[in-house]
Amino acid sequence: MSLPDDSRYLKGGPVAQRIIAAVREDAAIAKAEGFPPKLISITVGDTDAVDVYVRNQRAKAQLAGIDFEERRFPATITSGELEAAIHGLNADPRVTGIIIQRPVPAHISVKTLQAAVHPLKDVEGMHPASIGNIVYNQLDLAPCTAAASVELLKETGLDLKGLEVVVVGHSEIVGKPIAFLLMSEGATVTVCHHLTRSVAAHARRADALFVAVGKPRLVKADMVKPGAAVIDIGINSEIGPDGTSRIVGDVDTDSVKDVASWITPVPGGVGPITVAILLRNTMVALSRQRALYEATYGTADRLAAE
């Protein structure tokens, strides 16, 4: 789908292309030195939005020169069986990174799965040890959707120091990490959640408004401060008037675009950058693994060592 050529739209495509081009260069060098990057995706059960995400991961990984393999498990699998599969991948030296696609079925704790991924292969920064790094301002490997959203805000050129930011949604993978990433940049952050008394009152104060709640078109024009930047992180599947399925965000883009100075389209906003950052994180994980290899074997060039 092509987006209107309107400077209010913060499009993710060009940012994603820049990131992927850099990843491609790094991946080619790593491959030539005997460390081909390989990303494993774990999907449990069937969810349409996850299928879209995985399809894009595969396509962009191919573009970047990163080997991509999807492991699909039935929704009936036990947590123990999944953890055993993850431990197998942790032990496989050919595997650089592991991403666990969310959501997983209700009988499985995603936190347990995330903790089973070795921190050196945790390309989403969601292992309890990795997510803690963000609190310490170590931001080079942050959860992909959160990092993508902040990257798009930076595209506005707004000075993040002291910026009034409101984040609607406090999930561990999106809302909370966004708040920490922005605090490290000096923004003043308010996080709204299901117990917040008036989300609209908070949202209307924001110079930058992030929305990640999974509710189609929740944010309307009367919840947005004129001139604000609105970052829509929702990816919701909806059946359109013509009976076909389409993706919409958590923001009512048609009305909000007349109030905001910047707005991210869905699709075509945060989504493409999320995928690009996953690939960049894979290269960060690879460089950490290579540093360990070098410390152990005295060279970072596996081909030269053999």
Ligand SMILES: Nc1nc2c(c(=O)[nH]1)N[C@@H](CN(C=O)c1ccc(C(=O)N[C@@H](CCC(=O)O)C(=O)O)cc1)CN2
């Ligand atoms: N392990 C994780 N699981 C999930 C995350 C995450 O960050 N880590 N976030 C969402 C992912 N998601 C929705 O379920 C999602 C993310 C990105 C895209 C995407 O590539 N969208 C593009 C293309 C759309 C299209 O091809 O039609 C875009 O928005 O332009 C889709 C879905 C939940 N799970």
